[in-house]
Amino acid sequence: MSVPEQAAPPPEEEPELTRWRGTATDPEADRSRAEDTSPEAVARLRRLSRTLLGDLLRPHRRRLAAAVALLLAQNAAAMAGPYLVMIGIDRAIPPLRAGDAGPLVTVAGAFAVAAVTEYAARRGFLTLSARIGQAVLLDLRQRVFGHFLRLSVGFHERYTSGRMVSRLTSDLDSIAELVDGGIDSLVLAGLSILSVAAILLWLDLPLAAVTLFAFPFLFWLSRWFARSSASAYRRTRDAVALVIVHFVESMRGIRAVQAFRREPRNQRIFVALGDDYRRSSLHAFRLIATYSPAIKLIGNVTVAVVLCYGGWRVLGGQTEIGVLAAFLLYLRRFFEPMQELSQFYNSLQSATAALEKLAGVLDERPAVAEPARPTPLPTGPRRGELIFRAVGFGYRADTPILCRLELTVPAGQTVALIGPTGAGKSTIAKLVARFHDPDTGTVRLDGVDLRDVRDADLRRAVVLVTQENHLFSGTVAENIRFGCPGADDAAVQAAARAIGAHDFIAALPEGYATQVHRRGGRLSAGQRQLVAFARAFLADPTVLILDEATSSLDVPTERLVQRALGTILRDRTALVIAHRLSTVETADRVLVLDGGRVVEDGPPAVLAEADGRYAALHRQWRDSLI
């Protein structure tokens, strides 16, 4: 590796390579159910993945039947070849010697028909199976993606984006690989093995009996392979997911990686993870490297035995020479597909392991679920009353963040939440936006428990501008429109104007059509916040939650936003979290939060005069002003 090596990497690096990840706060964090390896879990996943496969294939029943018919036709045509050879040798040559070309012409004609049938059937089958396969992939992809979207924020925090990416790319790739090149050979080979077996039995029973002797070995070998490769491939899926997780994270944080010279260590970790993946794939490949020649060996031994025994039978006059020739040809057709079969059996195992992972994801129940019987939110003027009743919540069972929180925010009130960092302000915001459900108690919006509100209704009513606002790659306009997909350009511009973002956007090289790049990297931090703000403004919710939405703005811009807020928030319920008390001053009411409790509550002017925390903070802040 040509990465500049750091001066003397500590020699105890190796064991450390596993420790860098640290201990997850949640012992389950590393494995969703899809990554459990206990026998019961594996059996369960198997069952799930089988059900999933059934589900995926059900809509294609007709096409599948057609595909099978085509396949049968192809198979029959392919099987006719050696048989025609036999007839040609045994029945056409003697008359030909006598000058009668009739039988030969018949055989040749039959051969031509068989060849054309095989061509048409094969072409039809392959096209159809590609269609079915791609349709299944599309369906699966969409299902998994849709399910990921439904799963809660908490789940995603555990699962990490890298793993989600790995499920939807690498795992699906390995299923696609099977779809691309496998299914036909798999089915075809299976079919031709069966039909060859039947033909062999029909051709010469004793010879066939000798052949059948190979079956138990084949069976035993295949079972061994199925077992060991299933677990091997499961391991590869996990290993590649870790590679992807690391890759995704280090590319995202590339600025920090470079500024802090993390490259050599990252490289070592990446190589170690890659090595792990390499080893697990190697193990899987070695299994197939054993299985496939072993099948070949059985085939070859059988051919040799049949040759001797068949020759002996011909000598003894029990069989015709043409039969022996055909038999040997069929044997080839019998074991050749076995080879292919072993190859594709391998892809199948890999795809099965991937499907199990996906089935595990699909089986994950959203912790924040859609209500079974949703209650509509009441409509009418002055909506947006928020009530916390005895709300208890903690991200982990052993560390409660909020304890029996009681809070009533009347409709239309603007409430400022302040408090030291880590007090639980954002947590309250996340509960209102239903990123999480409270452990105890209820959060109600206009009298309806949030757990009973349909997601779409809730999102129309409540919008949270998060502390870590995220822009998607796309244009500025698209990002603002994210707040209200139906909005036209004029509405987008109006929103930007209202919060004072229009000037800077118009000054961008392509104005509203400027690409903001990955995570809005093309914009400055303050500009990103303005766009996120415009987005919330456009969404026009009844309850607006702003979690430090102006922390990166310069003072005049912040003031502009504040003024806009003054008008926006007049008839809206708002939770404003801010450290800058300038924002707080304009609120109707201030809540001072500490350790998950409300320690002060009242209008800002009143609290400022009292002798409490807010008054102290306020003084401190005012003194810092110029």
Place this chain on the structure above:
Amino acid sequence: MPVESDGDPAARAAAGTHPVHNLWRLRPYLRPYAAEFAWLLVAGLAGTAAGIAVPLVVQRVVDGPVARHEPAGLLQLGGLALLLGVVEAVLIFIRRWVQSSSAVGMEAALRADVYAHLQRLPTSFHDRWQSGQLLSRITSDLSVIRRFLSFGVFFLVLNLTTYVVVVVLLINLHPALGVLVAASAVPLLLISRRFGRHYHAASRRMQDQQGDVATLVEETAQGLRTMKAYGRGPELAARFAGAARRLHDTGVGKGRLLANTSALLDLVPNVTLGVVLAAGAAAAAQGALTIGELVAFVSLQLMLIWPVQSLGWIIANGQEAATAADRIQEVLDTPPEIVDSAGAVALPRDAVHGRLRFERVSFSYPGATTGVLREIDLTIEPGETLALVGATGSGKSTLLSLVPRLHDVSTGRITLDGHDLRELRLASLRRLVGVAFEEPTLFSMSVRENLTLGRPDAGDDEIRAALALAQADFAYDLPWGLATRVGEQGLSLSGGQRQRLALARAVLGRPAVLVMDDPLSALDVHTEALVEAALRRVLRDSTSLLVVHRPSTIALADRVALLEDGRITATGRHSDLLATVPAYRALLAAEPPAGHPPAGASGPSSSPSDGWGLVRS
């Protein structure tokens, strides 16, 4: 989509890089396995030879012992067939065993190199490229190449050899029929050439679309909270469905192409077989061919079916590998712009005074027409703290990113103690400079690892001191202390906690130069005062450049520079600028809170005293 990532393959081909050429360029990765490949080839060819020999033995059996009624010869030849069979299987085993290790080894090495290269490429590259496109290169594309190099190439060689040998044997057996079989190669060639051309375009499209899907997934995963907050699941699902459908359509198209071709490829040997059979039967009838020879001829010819049938697959695989290699080379061919220059020197920490000078520095982002920074002249003396003040989007963060050389200046130069930054070893420079970005970039690993990102050698005391300075002692109270994993992007921490960890990371190891971008923006007033008090001590030992939006933080600085529209328009003491520069005043003066006297009167110097009082008490 960035221009680079969907580089039109046709254009590239026209520019002289044939896709196969890119595959060929990967050969250094195979070099370590050269000996193994030789073995492979020998084992493969020998195995095939053994396989081919079996029908010949069959011919002997039919023509010899069976025809002449000699049971003894039958056993001998049967034994030979058995021996050949066993040898073939063993050779296949050897080949596959060896093959698997070289294939995955090559894949891992190539992946590591791509990763290393990506780590070297500057942030401007990463800004432009979609991350999913990069990801799909190190996963899907690499495994396609692996598959080709381990199986495709090999089968290509093996099958071609089989084909040639069999045809030679056939010609030997019966020249006329043999030539007929040989002639069947012509349509095969024509079919596969046409197929290869079409498939090439399709597979490139497919790979780019795979990258798009990966990008979409990654973006969604990372913007999940925003997606949830606005309930935009259905829209994102629709967007994803669009990308997935495009992938589906390409897949179906590819499938159709493959179906047509492989059916055709199948037809050719079948037709040949029919002709051979008819002609052979005629020849046998005339006595020009024994029946045994005819059987051998036909069984040999049947051996051609698999090589021909697999031809479609191998070509498809080869085309995919070629386009995948093309995509990987696109990355590997991008030169890292920010690298050590020849003769770059390393500056030890102790030798650094820390005089940082910007000399007529201009900067514009690649591809942008207007510069962000224009003719910046600025000197920060050793130990001095300079606050950079400017409106949103004025270029403050850009200016800071020039110091650790995340970007290089477009014109002018930046010097540290008189050394142009570009003449310093990159690693050395970045070791001297501590950075706190405006967004705390944390990774899903232990707190300790996050703090010591590039300095795995940092001691416990250093870490403790840094954490204490950033008021981040909460880290010790996490469930597993410093070994606790912070979630991805640090999302299992509160905003202020994240920022304080990032701050601790910047000051860890007392860097000679500190650049901090609005480092206290997510802290409450009280904590901010505590951090400021602690920072003040550190700032004395380092040359510091910090971006500030809040008047309260400016007290940390010895001097202030006002950045307007990419130019430094004023520098000086805070109070002086406040008095003399209206633009400065407009930027920092809050409107007097209602009911209070204009705040200007109280002056900045008195401001943070309460905060320090709190610390001292």
